[in-house]
Amino acid sequence: MSASIGARRWGKGWVKGNAVVCPYHGWQFGGDGKCTHIPTLDDDKVPARAKVDSYPVQEKYGIVFAFLGDLPEEERPPLHEIEEYDQEGWRTNRLVVFELNAFYERSIENGLDPSHNEFVHPAQGSPGMQPDFRKKPLDMHDSAWGSEFLVRFDNKLTDTRALADVAQSVPEVTAGSGFVGPNQMITWIRFSENAMFHQYFFEAPIDESHTQVFFVNMRTFMLEPENDGRLVNINLTIAQEDIDLLETLDPVGTPNSPTEEVLVPSDGAVISYRKHLKTWKDNGWRVDMETMRAKRQNMTFAIPCPARRTSGNWVLNPVPLIPGANQD
Ligand SMILES: [Fe+2]
Numbered sequence: 001m002s003a004s005i006g007a008r009r010w011g012k013g014w015v016k017g018n019a020v021v022c023p024y025h026g027w028q029f030g031g032d033g034k035c036t037h038i039p040t041l042d043d044d045k046v047p048a049r050a051k052v053d054s055y056p057v058q059e060k061y062g063i064v065f066a067f068l069g070d071l072p073e074e075e076r077p078p079l080h081e082i083e084e085y086d087q088e089g090w091r092t093n094r095l096v097v098f099e100l101n102a103f104y105e106r107s108i109e110n111g112l113d114p115s116h117n118e119f120v121h122p123a124q125g126s127p128g129m130q131p132d133f134r135k136k137p138l139d140m141h142d143s144a145w146g147s148e149f150l151v152r153f154d155n156k157l158t159d160t161r162a163l164a165d166v167a168q169s170v171p172e173v174t175a176g177s178g179f180v181g182p183n184q185m186i187t188w189i190r191f192s193e194n195a196m197f198h199q200y201f202f203e204a205p206i207d208e209s210h211t212q213v214f215f216v217n218m219r220t221f222m223l224e225p226e227n228d229g230r231l232v233n234i235n236l237t238i239a240q241e242d243i244d245l246l247e248t249l250d251p252v253g254t255p256n257s258p259t260e261e262v263l264v265p266s267d268g269a270v271i272s273y274r275k276h277l278k279t280w281k282d283n284g285w286r287v288d289m290e291t292m293r294a295k296r297q298n299m300t301f302a303i304p305c306p307a308r309r310t311s312g313n314w315v316l317n318p319v320p321l322i323p324g325a326n327q328d
Helices: 003-010 104-111 225-245 263-280 289-295
Strands: 014-016 019-021 035-037 055-059 063-068 096-100 142-145 146-154 172-180 184-192 195-207 210-219
Touching: 003 225, 055 096, 096 225, 104 172, 104 184, 104 210, 104 225, 104 263, 142 172, 146 184, 146 263, 210 225
Parallel strands: none
Antiparallel strands: 014 019, 055 063, 096 210, 142 146, 146 172, 172 184, 184 195, 195 210
16 A cells, blocks of 8 residues: 555554554554553553554455454454465466545446446447346355356457457457455456456445555466556556446445336346345444444544454444344
């Protein structure tokens, strides 16, 4: 994550040794969230209440993943494993990070939508689903935390696109996508057994209308390193076509009820995603943004961290949650 983004979005603190330093009065906080040093106090006088939430993190694929919540480890949505990462026969592009002015759920749904490609992606040749797949419900395959599908598209890539021949010479492409948890999306694009892209999008909500996407692109062809830059540019062109559309959507979030829009069979993955979102909301996991917005003038909120389950005396207010239908 670049320093400029951190400074703009999340404050102006800095790291000193193993501590994060507050830019206002120089208080220092350790990785466990506890304040270790207040410049105007002796270190043994730092109040126990001087602490902030600290979240479990994992570093993988060049990304630091944080779990923002207080669930015990065994109850958390899994971090999706990229099984082919570092495997022979696969090449990873450098990590691509981009931002969009849209809510992350809209961005995930865009990736789960096979019918937009023929209208939004002229740079890909505007691929349309083949007739066998057009009017039937998507054949969704469910997992514990998500769902996925594969369909076939007419391959309309032309030699002007400068992908390898192996990708441009086949008449059809098998492709699809899926989600794992609320903000991990995967796309599979298979020109042949030997020419595939597997694309992983980890989408971090910044707020209700901004999302930061961490994109890992894996491939089994065009393996020479000199192709990396060209493929990043192609991917970013495609992403920009989506972004230009997503930033105009109204409402910014997803509609509250299926009665407020018309869904069709090709929306099967979106429907599945919405069902999972409802389950997670019913578990009591959705932040009550309306209440939080109304109180933000004089209150600061934090998503409770796991330590809140075993200790009290916290200064920051826990984010308000929408009571879940599955809760006692
Ligand atoms: Fe798209």
